[in-house]
Amino acid sequence: MPVALRKRVLVTGGAGFLGSHLCERLLTDGCEVLCVDNFFTGRRENIAHLMSAPYFEMLRHDVTFPLYVEVDEIYNLACPASPIHYQFDPVQTTKTSVHGAINMLGLAKRVKAKILQASTSEVYGDPQLHPQPESYRGSVNPVGPRACYDEGKRCAETLFFDYYRQHNLNIRVARIFNTYGPRMLPNDGRVVSNFIVQALKGENITVYGDGSQTRSFCYVSDLVDGLVRLMNAPDEVTGPVNIGNPREMTILELAQRVIDLTGSSSEVVLRPLPQDDPLQRQPDITLAKSALGWKPTIELETGLESTVAYFRDLLAVELAEAHPMAEVAE
Numbered sequence: 001m002p003v004a005l006r007k008r009v010l011v012t013g014g015a016g017f018l019g020s021h022l023c024e025r026l027l028t029d030g031c032e033v034l035c036v037d038n039f040f041t042g043r044r045e046n047i048a049h050l051m052s053a054p055y056f057e058m059l060r061h062d063v064t065f066p067l068y069v070e071v072d073e074i075y076n077l078a079c080p081a082s083p084i085h086y087q088f089d090p091v092q093t094t095k096t097s098v099h100g101a102i103n104m105l106g107l108a109k110r111v112k113a114k115i116l117q118a119s120t121s122e123v124y125g126d127p128q129l130h131p132q133p134e135s136y137r138g139s140v141n142p143v144g145p146r147a148c149y150d151e152g153k154r155c156a157e158t159l160f161f162d163y164y165r166q167h168n169l170n171i172r173v174a175r176i177f178n179t180y181g182p183r184m185l186p187n188d189g190r191v192v193s194n195f196i197v198q199a200l201k202g203e204n205i206t207v208y209g210d211g212s213q214t215r216s217f218c219y220v221s222d223l224v225d226g227l228v229r230l231m232n233a234p235d236e237v238t239g240p241v242n243i244g245n246p247r248e249m250t251i252l253e254l255a256q257r258v259i260d261l262t263g264s265s266s267e268v269v270l271r272p273l274p275q276d277d278p279l280q281r282q283p284d285i286t287l288a289k290s291a292l293g294w295k296p297t298i299e300l301e302t303g304l305e306s307t308v309a310y311f312r313d314l315l316a317v318e319l320a321e322a323h324p325m326a327e328v329a330e
Protein backbone atom coordinates (compact mmCIF):
# COMPACT_ATOMS: atom_id res chain seq x y z
CA MET A 1 0.00 0.00 0.00
CA PRO A 2 1.48 3.45 -0.87
CA VAL A 3 2.58 5.24 2.30
CA ALA A 4 0.20 8.17 1.70
CA LEU A 5 -2.82 5.84 1.66
CA ARG A 6 -1.89 4.09 4.86
CA LYS A 7 -3.92 5.55 7.71
CA ARG A 8 -1.85 6.63 10.71
CA VAL A 9 -3.72 5.54 13.82
CA LEU A 10 -2.93 6.33 17.44
CA VAL A 11 -4.12 3.85 20.08
CA THR A 12 -3.75 5.10 23.66
CA GLY A 13 -3.69 2.24 26.15
CA GLY A 14 -2.41 0.21 23.20
CA ALA A 15 -0.48 -2.28 25.35
CA GLY A 16 -3.53 -3.11 27.43
CA PHE A 17 -6.01 -5.93 27.09
CA LEU A 18 -8.34 -4.27 24.58
CA GLY A 19 -5.71 -1.95 23.12
CA SER A 20 -3.33 -4.72 22.09
CA HIS A 21 -6.10 -6.59 20.26
CA LEU A 22 -7.12 -3.34 18.58
CA CYS A 23 -3.50 -2.62 17.46
CA GLU A 24 -3.34 -6.10 15.98
CA ARG A 25 -6.61 -5.64 14.11
CA LEU A 26 -5.57 -2.22 12.75
CA LEU A 27 -2.27 -3.61 11.47
CA THR A 28 -4.18 -6.41 9.73
CA ASP A 29 -6.40 -3.75 8.16
CA GLY A 30 -3.29 -2.07 6.69
CA CYS A 31 -2.99 0.87 9.09
CA GLU A 32 0.19 2.37 10.51
CA VAL A 33 -0.21 2.05 14.28
CA LEU A 34 1.27 4.24 16.99
CA CYS A 35 0.72 2.52 20.33
CA VAL A 36 0.95 4.71 23.43
CA ASP A 37 0.93 3.30 26.96
CA ASN A 38 2.28 4.19 30.41
CA PHE A 39 2.38 0.50 31.38
CA PHE A 40 0.31 0.92 34.55
CA THR A 41 -1.91 -2.00 33.56
CA GLY A 42 -0.62 -2.43 30.00
CA ARG A 43 2.12 -5.02 29.42
CA ARG A 44 5.01 -5.22 26.96
CA GLU A 45 4.17 -8.91 26.55
CA ASN A 46 0.83 -7.95 24.99
CA ILE A 47 2.53 -6.22 22.07
CA ALA A 48 5.88 -8.04 21.94
CA HIS A 49 4.74 -9.95 18.85
CA LEU A 50 3.95 -6.68 17.05
CA MET A 51 7.27 -4.94 17.70
CA SER A 52 8.89 -6.22 14.52
CA ALA A 53 5.93 -5.25 12.32
CA PRO A 54 7.14 -2.49 9.96
CA TYR A 55 4.12 -0.24 10.54
CA PHE A 56 3.96 -0.58 14.34
CA GLU A 57 5.55 1.86 16.76
CA MET A 58 5.46 1.96 20.56
CA LEU A 59 5.75 5.10 22.67
CA ARG A 60 5.86 5.12 26.47
CA HIS A 61 3.71 8.08 27.43
CA ASP A 62 1.02 9.00 29.95
CA VAL A 63 -2.02 10.67 28.39
CA THR A 64 -2.34 13.05 31.33
CA PHE A 65 0.48 14.93 29.55
CA PRO A 66 0.08 16.51 26.10
CA LEU A 67 1.22 14.50 23.10
CA TYR A 68 2.55 15.93 19.85
CA VAL A 69 2.28 13.46 16.96
CA GLU A 70 0.79 13.48 13.46
CA VAL A 71 -2.04 10.98 13.01
CA ASP A 72 -5.32 10.57 11.09
CA GLU A 73 -7.32 8.71 13.74
CA ILE A 74 -7.18 8.35 17.53
CA TYR A 75 -8.63 5.57 19.67
CA ASN A 76 -8.50 6.85 23.26
CA LEU A 77 -8.52 3.70 25.38
CA ALA A 78 -6.05 4.71 28.10
CA CYS A 79 -7.42 4.11 31.61
CA PRO A 80 -7.27 1.22 34.05
CA ALA A 81 -10.58 -0.63 33.65
CA SER A 82 -10.74 -3.16 36.44
CA PRO A 83 -12.35 -1.89 39.66
CA ILE A 84 -9.37 -2.91 41.82
CA HIS A 85 -6.97 -1.12 39.47
CA TYR A 86 -8.98 2.04 38.97
CA GLN A 87 -9.62 2.32 42.72
CA PHE A 88 -5.92 1.86 43.55
CA ASP A 89 -5.18 5.54 42.76
CA PRO A 90 -8.61 7.09 42.19
CA VAL A 91 -7.34 10.64 41.72
CA GLN A 92 -5.03 9.46 38.96
CA THR A 93 -7.92 7.51 37.40
CA THR A 94 -10.07 10.64 37.12
CA LYS A 95 -7.07 12.56 35.77
CA THR A 96 -6.46 9.87 33.16
CA SER A 97 -10.03 10.06 31.87
CA VAL A 98 -10.44 13.84 32.08
CA HIS A 99 -6.96 15.21 31.34
CA GLY A 100 -6.43 12.32 28.94
CA ALA A 101 -9.56 13.26 27.00
CA ILE A 102 -8.60 16.96 26.98
CA ASN A 103 -5.10 16.17 25.70
CA MET A 104 -6.27 13.75 23.03
CA LEU A 105 -9.09 16.07 21.92
CA GLY A 106 -6.55 18.91 21.70
CA LEU A 107 -4.35 16.71 19.55
CA ALA A 108 -7.31 15.71 17.34
CA LYS A 109 -8.21 19.37 16.92
CA ARG A 110 -4.68 20.39 15.95
CA VAL A 111 -4.11 17.60 13.41
CA LYS A 112 -7.80 17.31 12.34
CA ALA A 113 -7.96 13.65 13.31
CA LYS A 114 -11.08 11.59 13.86
CA ILE A 115 -11.23 10.54 17.53
CA LEU A 116 -12.97 7.72 19.36
CA GLN A 117 -13.45 7.59 23.13
CA ALA A 118 -13.66 4.27 24.94
CA SER A 119 -16.45 5.00 27.39
CA THR A 120 -18.15 2.38 29.52
CA SER A 121 -21.37 0.79 30.68
CA GLU A 122 -20.36 2.17 34.08
CA VAL A 123 -21.77 5.54 32.98
CA TYR A 124 -25.15 3.91 33.74
CA GLY A 125 -24.03 3.25 37.34
CA ASP A 126 -26.34 0.83 39.16
CA PRO A 127 -29.04 1.04 36.47
CA GLN A 128 -32.69 1.48 37.29
CA LEU A 129 -33.62 0.71 33.67
CA HIS A 130 -33.00 -2.71 32.15
CA PRO A 131 -31.58 -3.39 29.58
CA GLN A 132 -29.76 -0.10 29.16
CA PRO A 133 -30.28 1.95 25.99
CA GLU A 134 -27.96 4.88 25.19
CA SER A 135 -30.74 7.34 26.07
CA TYR A 136 -30.68 6.19 29.73
CA ARG A 137 -28.86 8.79 31.81
CA GLY A 138 -27.74 6.44 34.51
CA SER A 139 -27.64 6.20 38.25
CA VAL A 140 -24.10 6.89 39.42
CA ASN A 141 -23.09 7.62 43.01
CA PRO A 142 -20.80 10.63 42.44
CA VAL A 143 -19.09 10.28 45.82
CA GLY A 144 -18.66 6.49 45.95
CA PRO A 145 -15.50 4.43 45.35
CA ARG A 146 -16.41 3.72 41.70
CA ALA A 147 -17.01 7.39 40.88
CA CYS A 148 -13.40 8.04 39.83
CA TYR A 149 -13.99 5.75 36.87
CA ASP A 150 -17.70 6.32 36.22
CA GLU A 151 -17.61 10.09 36.54
CA GLY A 152 -14.23 10.33 34.81
CA LYS A 153 -15.70 8.56 31.78
CA ARG A 154 -18.90 10.61 31.96
CA CYS A 155 -16.83 13.79 31.94
CA ALA A 156 -14.78 12.44 29.01
CA GLU A 157 -18.06 11.96 27.11
CA THR A 158 -19.06 15.55 27.98
CA LEU A 159 -15.74 16.85 26.66
CA PHE A 160 -16.12 14.88 23.45
CA PHE A 161 -19.56 16.32 22.75
CA ASP A 162 -18.45 19.86 23.65
CA TYR A 163 -15.48 19.63 21.27
CA TYR A 164 -17.94 18.31 18.67
CA ARG A 165 -20.36 21.22 19.13
CA GLN A 166 -17.78 23.93 19.80
CA HIS A 167 -14.95 22.91 17.45
CA ASN A 168 -16.65 20.63 14.91
CA LEU A 169 -14.46 17.68 15.81
CA ASN A 170 -15.20 14.34 14.20
CA ILE A 171 -15.96 12.29 17.33
CA ARG A 172 -17.12 8.77 18.25
CA VAL A 173 -18.11 7.52 21.69
CA ALA A 174 -18.39 3.79 22.41
CA ARG A 175 -19.89 2.56 25.67
CA ILE A 176 -18.08 -0.69 26.29
CA PHE A 177 -19.79 -3.37 28.38
CA ASN A 178 -18.01 -6.21 30.21
CA THR A 179 -15.42 -7.71 27.90
CA TYR A 180 -13.20 -10.76 28.33
CA GLY A 181 -10.64 -12.80 26.45
CA PRO A 182 -6.95 -13.65 26.15
CA ARG A 183 -4.44 -11.08 27.49
CA MET A 184 -6.46 -10.16 30.56
CA LEU A 185 -3.98 -10.09 33.41
CA PRO A 186 -4.16 -13.07 35.80
CA ASN A 187 -4.39 -10.50 38.63
CA ASP A 188 -6.73 -8.24 36.66
CA GLY A 189 -9.37 -8.58 39.37
CA ARG A 190 -12.33 -8.73 37.01
CA VAL A 191 -14.66 -11.62 37.29
CA VAL A 192 -13.88 -13.73 34.21
CA SER A 193 -10.12 -13.80 34.74
CA ASN A 194 -10.51 -14.24 38.51
CA PHE A 195 -12.81 -17.25 38.13
CA ILE A 196 -10.73 -18.93 35.42
CA VAL A 197 -7.44 -18.48 37.30
CA GLN A 198 -9.03 -19.70 40.54
CA ALA A 199 -10.54 -22.73 38.78
CA LEU A 200 -7.27 -23.65 37.07
CA LYS A 201 -5.35 -23.37 40.35
CA GLY A 202 -7.99 -25.36 42.23
CA GLU A 203 -8.61 -22.40 44.54
CA ASN A 204 -11.98 -21.24 45.86
CA ILE A 205 -14.11 -19.30 43.39
CA THR A 206 -14.83 -15.94 45.05
CA VAL A 207 -18.40 -14.88 44.30
CA TYR A 208 -19.16 -11.42 45.68
CA GLY A 209 -22.55 -10.95 47.34
CA ASP A 210 -24.97 -13.80 46.73
CA GLY A 211 -24.00 -14.03 43.06
CA SER A 212 -27.45 -13.01 41.84
CA GLN A 213 -26.13 -9.80 40.25
CA THR A 214 -25.98 -10.02 36.47
CA ARG A 215 -23.52 -9.07 33.73
CA SER A 216 -23.39 -9.64 29.96
CA PHE A 217 -19.99 -10.69 28.62
CA CYS A 218 -18.60 -9.82 25.20
CA TYR A 219 -15.62 -11.58 23.62
CA VAL A 220 -12.73 -9.27 22.81
CA SER A 221 -12.67 -9.81 19.01
CA ASP A 222 -16.35 -8.84 18.76
CA LEU A 223 -15.71 -5.76 20.85
CA VAL A 224 -12.76 -4.66 18.72
CA ASP A 225 -14.81 -5.16 15.57
CA GLY A 226 -17.50 -2.88 17.04
CA LEU A 227 -14.94 -0.16 17.78
CA VAL A 228 -13.46 -0.29 14.26
CA ARG A 229 -16.92 -0.19 12.70
CA LEU A 230 -17.81 2.83 14.81
CA MET A 231 -14.64 4.64 13.74
CA ASN A 232 -15.37 3.83 10.06
CA ALA A 233 -19.08 4.68 10.22
CA PRO A 234 -20.47 7.80 8.48
CA ASP A 235 -19.56 11.06 10.26
CA GLU A 236 -23.04 11.63 11.67
CA VAL A 237 -22.68 8.45 13.76
CA THR A 238 -21.08 10.05 16.78
CA GLY A 239 -22.63 7.74 19.36
CA PRO A 240 -22.69 7.16 22.20
CA VAL A 241 -23.17 3.57 21.03
CA ASN A 242 -23.38 0.57 23.35
CA ILE A 243 -20.94 -2.18 22.35
CA GLY A 244 -21.51 -5.38 24.27
CA ASN A 245 -23.05 -8.81 24.17
CA PRO A 246 -26.68 -8.87 25.37
CA ARG A 247 -26.46 -12.43 26.70
CA GLU A 248 -27.02 -11.81 30.39
CA MET A 249 -26.26 -14.16 33.26
CA THR A 250 -25.85 -14.16 37.01
CA ILE A 251 -22.34 -14.24 38.45
CA LEU A 252 -23.20 -17.55 40.10
CA GLU A 253 -24.07 -19.02 36.69
CA LEU A 254 -20.75 -17.79 35.33
CA ALA A 255 -18.93 -19.47 38.21
CA GLN A 256 -20.66 -22.75 37.44
CA ARG A 257 -19.83 -22.51 33.73
CA VAL A 258 -16.17 -21.90 34.46
CA ILE A 259 -16.07 -24.85 36.87
CA ASP A 260 -17.74 -27.10 34.25
CA LEU A 261 -15.48 -25.94 31.45
CA THR A 262 -12.23 -26.39 33.38
CA GLY A 263 -13.33 -29.61 35.11
CA SER A 264 -12.09 -27.96 38.30
CA SER A 265 -12.65 -29.20 41.83
CA SER A 266 -12.85 -25.60 43.07
CA GLU A 267 -15.74 -24.60 45.26
CA VAL A 268 -17.75 -21.42 45.29
CA VAL A 269 -17.30 -19.21 48.36
CA LEU A 270 -19.30 -16.05 49.02
CA ARG A 271 -17.51 -12.77 49.77
CA PRO A 272 -18.97 -9.33 50.59
CA LEU A 273 -20.42 -7.39 47.68
CA PRO A 274 -18.27 -4.30 46.98
CA GLN A 275 -19.97 -0.93 47.56
CA ASP A 276 -22.05 0.37 44.62
CA ASP A 277 -21.56 -2.87 42.67
CA PRO A 278 -24.26 -2.70 39.94
CA LEU A 279 -26.96 -5.33 40.47
CA GLN A 280 -27.81 -5.86 36.81
CA ARG A 281 -26.33 -4.93 33.47
CA GLN A 282 -27.28 -5.75 29.91
CA PRO A 283 -26.70 -3.66 26.80
CA ASP A 284 -29.50 -2.67 24.47
CA ILE A 285 -27.61 -2.93 21.15
CA THR A 286 -30.41 -1.78 18.82
CA LEU A 287 -28.35 1.26 17.81
CA ALA A 288 -25.13 -0.69 17.15
CA LYS A 289 -27.11 -3.07 14.94
CA SER A 290 -28.77 -0.35 12.88
CA ALA A 291 -25.98 2.25 12.73
CA LEU A 292 -22.95 -0.05 12.50
CA GLY A 293 -24.40 -3.30 11.19
CA TRP A 294 -22.73 -4.84 14.23
CA LYS A 295 -23.69 -7.62 16.57
CA PRO A 296 -21.56 -10.05 18.57
CA THR A 297 -20.79 -13.38 16.91
CA ILE A 298 -18.80 -15.35 19.51
CA GLU A 299 -20.82 -17.56 21.85
CA LEU A 300 -19.89 -17.42 25.53
CA GLU A 301 -18.81 -21.09 25.54
CA THR A 302 -16.44 -20.55 22.60
CA GLY A 303 -15.01 -17.36 24.06
CA LEU A 304 -14.54 -18.92 27.49
CA GLU A 305 -12.76 -21.92 25.96
CA SER A 306 -10.14 -19.78 24.26
CA THR A 307 -9.73 -17.66 27.39
CA VAL A 308 -9.25 -20.79 29.51
CA ALA A 309 -6.68 -22.06 26.98
CA TYR A 310 -4.82 -18.75 27.24
CA PHE A 311 -4.67 -18.87 31.04
CA ARG A 312 -3.67 -22.54 31.05
CA ASP A 313 -0.63 -21.70 28.92
CA LEU A 314 0.19 -18.64 30.97
CA LEU A 315 0.02 -20.48 34.28
CA ALA A 316 2.13 -23.33 32.89
CA VAL A 317 4.84 -20.84 31.92
CA GLU A 318 4.65 -19.17 35.36
CA LEU A 319 5.00 -22.54 37.04
CA ALA A 320 7.96 -23.52 34.89
CA GLU A 321 9.67 -20.19 35.68
CA ALA A 322 9.04 -20.56 39.41
CA HIS A 323 10.35 -24.15 39.46
CA PRO A 324 12.83 -24.43 36.57
CA MET A 325 14.12 -27.82 37.73
CA ALA A 326 10.68 -29.37 38.26
CA GLU A 327 10.66 -31.24 34.96
CA VAL A 328 14.20 -32.53 35.41
CA ALA A 329 13.50 -33.67 38.94
CA GLU A 330 10.41 -35.66 38.00
Ligand SMILES: O=c1ccn([C@@H]2O[C@H](COP(=O)(O)OP(=O)(O)O[C@H]3OC[C@@H](O)[C@H](O)[C@H]3O)[C@@H](O)[C@H]2O)c(=O)[nH]1
Pocket residue numbers: 081082083119120121122176177178179189190191192194195206207208209213215251273274277278
Ligand atom coordinates in the same frame (compact mmCIF):
# COMPACT_ATOMS: atom_id res chain seq x y z
O1 LIG B 1 -13.74 -12.41 41.95
C1 LIG B 1 -14.76 -11.76 41.63
C2 LIG B 1 -14.73 -10.58 40.86
C3 LIG B 1 -15.91 -9.95 40.57
N1 LIG B 1 -17.10 -10.44 41.01
C4 LIG B 1 -18.38 -9.79 40.67
O2 LIG B 1 -18.57 -9.94 39.28
C5 LIG B 1 -19.25 -8.81 38.75
C6 LIG B 1 -18.42 -8.21 37.63
O3 LIG B 1 -17.28 -7.63 38.20
P1 LIG B 1 -16.06 -7.08 37.32
O4 LIG B 1 -15.04 -6.57 38.28
O5 LIG B 1 -15.62 -8.10 36.36
O6 LIG B 1 -16.66 -5.90 36.45
P2 LIG B 1 -17.75 -4.77 36.76
O7 LIG B 1 -18.94 -5.11 35.95
O8 LIG B 1 -17.95 -4.56 38.20
O9 LIG B 1 -17.02 -3.49 36.20
C7 LIG B 1 -16.60 -3.44 34.85
O10 LIG B 1 -17.62 -2.85 34.14
C8 LIG B 1 -17.46 -2.53 32.79
C9 LIG B 1 -16.10 -2.07 32.40
O11 LIG B 1 -16.09 -0.78 31.84
C10 LIG B 1 -15.02 -2.20 33.38
O12 LIG B 1 -14.11 -3.09 32.82
C11 LIG B 1 -15.32 -2.69 34.75
O13 LIG B 1 -15.34 -1.58 35.59
C12 LIG B 1 -19.46 -7.86 39.92
O14 LIG B 1 -20.75 -8.03 40.42
C13 LIG B 1 -18.43 -8.30 40.95
O15 LIG B 1 -18.84 -8.04 42.26
C14 LIG B 1 -17.14 -11.59 41.76
O16 LIG B 1 -18.22 -12.06 42.17
N2 LIG B 1 -15.97 -12.21 42.06
